[in-house]
Amino acid sequence: MKLELRNVRKSFEERVVLAGLDLEVNAGEVVSFIGSSGSGKTTLLRCVNLLEPIDDGAIFLEGDEISSIGRDPNPIRRRIGIVFQSFNLFPHMSVRRNITLALTQVVKKSVDDANEIAISLLKRFGLDEKIDSYPDQLSGGQQQRVAIVRALAMNPEVLLLDEITSALDPELVGEVLDVVRELKGSGITMLIATHEMNFAREISDRVCFLDAGKIAEQGSPDQIFNNPIDERTRQFLRRVQAVGKT
Amino acid sequence: MPRLPRWDRVRESFFNRERLIDSFPRLLDAFVLDIKIFAWSTPAIIALALVLAIARSSRNPALFPIRIFVIGYIDIMRGVPVILWIYLIGFGVPGVGLERPFNSPLLWGSVALVLTYGAYIAEVFRAGIDSVHESQRAASRSLGLSNSQTMRFVILPQAIRRVVPPLMNDLVSLQKDVALVSLIGPIEILRQANIDKAKFANFTPYIGAAIIFLMITIPLTRTTDYLLARERKRTSATRVR
Numbered sequence: 001m002k003l004e005l006r007n008v009r010k011s012f013e014e015r016v017v018l019a020g021l022d023l024e025v026n027a028g029e030v031v032s033f034i035g036s037s038g039s040g041k042t043t044l045l046r047c048v049n050l051l052e053p054i055d056d057g058a059i060f061l062e063g064d065e066i067s068s069i070g071r072d073p074n075p076i077r078r079r080i081g082i083v084f085q086s087f088n089l090f091p092h093m094s095v096r097r098n099i100t101l102a103l104t105q106v107v108k109k110s111v112d113d114a115n116e117i118a119i120s121l122l123k124r125f126g127l128d129e130k131i132d133s134y135p136d137q138l139s140g141g142q143q144q145r146v147a148i149v150r151a152l153a154m155n156p157e158v159l160l161l162d163e164i165t166s167a168l169d170p171e172l173v174g175e176v177l178d179v180v181r182e183l184k185g186s187g188i189t190m191l192i193a194t195h196e197m198n199f200a201r202e203i204s205d206r207v208c209f210l211d212a213g214k215i216a217e218q219g220s221p222d223q224i225f226n227n228p229i230d231e232r233t234r235q236f237l238r239r240v241q242a243v244g245k246t
Numbered sequence: 247m248p249r250l251p252r253w254d255r256v257r258e259s260f261f262n263r264e265r266l267i268d269s270f271p272r273l274l275d276a277f278v279l280d281i282k283i284f285a286w287s288t289p290a291i292i293a294l295a296l297v298l299a300i301a302r303s304s305r306n307p308a309l310f311p312i313r314i315f316v317i318g319y320i321d322i323m324r325g326v327p328v329i330l331w332i333y334l335i336g337f338g339v340p341g342v343g344l345e346r347p348f349n350s351p352l353l354w355g356s357v358a359l360v361l362t363y364g365a366y367i368a369e370v371f372r373a374g375i376d377s378v379h380e381s382q383r384a385a386s387r388s389l390g391l392s393n394s395q396t397m398r399f400v401i402l403p404q405a406i407r408r409v410v411p412p413l414m415n416d417l418v419s420l421q422k423d424v425a426l427v428s429l430i431g432p433i434e435i436l437r438q439a440n441i442d443k444a445k446f447a448n449f450t451p452y453i454g455a456a457i458i459f460l461m462i463t464i465p466l467t468r469t470t471d472y473l474l475a476r477e478r479k480r481t482s483a484t485r486v487r
Contacts, residue, residue: 049388078390088385092403101399102389147385154389 002027002189003158008057010043017043019213025191030184032192032200035210036236041193045160048191049082078106081151082160085167087143089135095146096131099153121149125179141172148179161192197240201225209233265450269442273454276438280424287359288417294364299371300397323365329426332358336430355427363420370412374405411477414470418463
């Protein structure tokens with residue numbers, strides 16, 4: 001078991017976002033989370049990365065409880081990368097520095113080694129020409145691809161993708177999704193929160209429908225999208241179909 | 247036009263050409279001391295302000311007492327007029343019987359400026375730190391950088407860039423407030439103007455001092471405006487007419 005969430009609870013003030021969520025993810029598995037806004041997708045991913053402390057329950061990475069209070073989150077975060085909806089590149093740093101910062105400061109690699117990693121990853125995703133550009137000089141799609149490269153540079157075992165195409169113009173969505181397609185099968189475990197139903201159907205080994213802070217239904221993409229059992233899943237899919245998002 | 251029967255006398259005692267020409271070189275000489283005080287105080291002020299702002303913005307629960315101390319310090323320094331601190335520190339500290347050169351009013355006047363302006367400018371830096379979006383911190387921490395690495399590499403560089411214009415505003419104020427140190431002794435431009443005034447029973451040296459201050463503060467202010475405009479252009483969308 002790569003990752004396990006047991007009875008995870010998280011509230012913001014009075015609002016319950018995760019209401020005792022259980023989840024098991026195998027190594028190399030690609031799991032997508034769908035559900036309406038506020039169903040807890042983003043919070044779930046942020047909790048796994050320890051950006052949000054959980055109120056109750058436990059999170060295990062390869063059987064090791066990473067959510068216990070007082071544990072240094074930094075070595076754990078090295079193993080779990082996250083890509084955000086709004087890219088969150090560092091605007092005052094070049095693409096190169098965005099990617100090498102954590103390599104030199106956290107993993108203590110030499111500048112040359114870090115550069116080499118940055119260059120080879122950028123090449124792999126067709127961004128090597130942009131290495132000395134600043135984020136403002138890139139399109140949204142390019143920025144998001146750089147953000148993915150930045151997370152990958154740390155060679156994480158788990159990659160969390162938090163609605164990574166939601167802030168993009170429609171014509172830029174494809175190039176970002178191509179990066180994720182390329183990553184699938186490389187052995188990395190991916191948790192994907194998304195509104196792109198077609199993409200979730202195509203890329204996922206498993207799809208989870210979140211409702212009211214719990215996994216209401218999960219199964220293969222075929223089962224969730226073609227034969228949903230839970231009434232809430234059906235309603236949700238009908239709604240997104242109505243606005244043409246599948 | 248109302249009649250100003252005593253205008254001739256005012257012109258004679260405030261705008262006396264001869265007195266101005268006579269005093270101006272002495273005032274300029276004395277102004278060198280103002281510039282010196284400004285020059286050595288500013289780096290100390292910036293350093294102190296940064297330390298205060300970083301301490302105040304820290305999130306480590308263990309540093310809570312330090313945060314309280316810093317907040318108290320900033321409130322107290324900012325809540326009392328600068329001139330009062332110059333009196334209290336400039337007269338008070340040497341009063342404990344320090345030997346030369348540690349009893350110099352120049353030294354303790356400068357220290358008073360550093361302690362007060364450090365508090366003012368700490369608030370400028372803190373506003374800058376707060377203005378950096380939380381998502382930048384999230385991105386940095388998610389890569390495994392520690393809190394202090396995040397502050398050093400991600401937050402502070404962005405924060406400082408943003409606060410350069412308001413910082414310049416405060417430095418213009420400092421440039422003028424340096425003259426307050428004259429009140430505890432050192433012969434800088436304001437004191438020199440006072441001496442000349444007394445000697446010739448004529449107020450024109452004050453006008454001379456004002457001109458010299460303006461020669462520095464107006465270019466500084468214009469530079470600040472330019473930086474502000476550039477920052478606004480950079481961060482906001484197309485200007486609405």
